[in-house]
Amino acid sequence: LPEEASVWRGSAAALLGIAQWISGDLDAASESIAAGSVSMHKAGEISGLISTIYILAALKAAKGQLREAERECRKALDIAAEHKGISFQGTADIYVNLSAISFRRGELEQAEQQLNTSQALGEHAALPESRHHWYITMAQIRQAQGDFDEALALLDEAQDIQIESPAPDVRPVAAWKAQLAIARGQADAALDWAKKRGLSLDDELSYLREFEHLTFA
Numbered sequence: 001l002p003e004e005a006s007v008w009r010g011s012a013a014a015l016l017g018i019a020q021w022i023s024g025d026l027d028a029a030s031e032s033i034a035a036g037s038v039s040m041h042k043a044g045e046i047s048g049l050i051s052t053i054y055i056l057a058a059l060k061a062a063k064g065q066l067r068e069a070e071r072e073c074r075k076a077l078d079i080a081a082e083h084k085g086i087s088f089q090g091t092a093d094i095y096v097n098l099s100a101i102s103f104r105r106g107e108l109e110q111a112e113q114q115l116n117t118s119q120a121l122g123e124h125a126a127l128p129e130s131r132h133h134w135y136i137t138m139a140q141i142r143q144a145q146g147d148f149d150e151a152l153a154l155l156d157e158a159q160d161i162q163i164e165s166p167a168p169d170v171r172p173v174a175a176w177k178a179q180l181a182i183a184r185g186q187a188d189a190a191l192d193w194a195k196k197r198g199l200s201l202d203d204e205l206s207y208l209r210e211f212e213h214l215t216f217a
Contacts (some may be wrong), residue, residue, distance in 0.1 A: 010040040010042075017034075017055070077094060087124065096114075096137055099137050112141055130165070132161050148183065155173055170211055
């Protein structure tokens with residue numbers, strides 16, 4: 001692609017980064033997706049830029065780099081704010097990312113407020129393949145608050161609306177359900193899930209199934 005084809009170059013770089021993420025090469029993935037966001041910014045493709053930053057922030061959070069993930073999210077919101085009156089696709093997902101970060105820090109009230117802000121932006125501001133993350137994050141909050149029934153209902157909804165995405169599904173809804181079952185003292189249900197997923201102590205560890213193995217443990 002020629003240098004001036006910034007949108008296409010940005011898309012290609014982001015997809016390369018996702019492929020590297022799936023392969024478990026997270027450092028290379030971060031570099032590629034970051035390069036994709038630079039190309040999108042250069043082209044003035046704001047919606048594509050915000051969506052690319054969303055993926056980059058999710059990757060950094062997966063690496064445990066919460067400060068860097070939050071910094072990327074804030075950058076995306078600042079860019080969106082420069083275009084008043086326009087609700088760019090991906091903006092709602094940025095707030096879901098921020099909520100997940102707040103939750104991991106134990107800031108439940110702030111996490112719920114950020115999810116409410118995301119919801120208020122409307123479905124048009126969210127990527128279709130990312131909508132289920134809102135329900136997963138809210139389920140975590142409800143579980144932490146002791147409302148296990150509501151948490152399960154939210155996870156059921158997440159499972160119902162989830163569609164395939166290019167990004168790796170490294171924390172599948174079924175594993176979240178198994179963790180909820182464990183929290184409710186329903187170890188047998190969680191072991192049934194592990195059996196269906198073919199998890200065992202003899203498994204060769206895989207980045208893509210890391211969350212499932214942690215849940216099994």
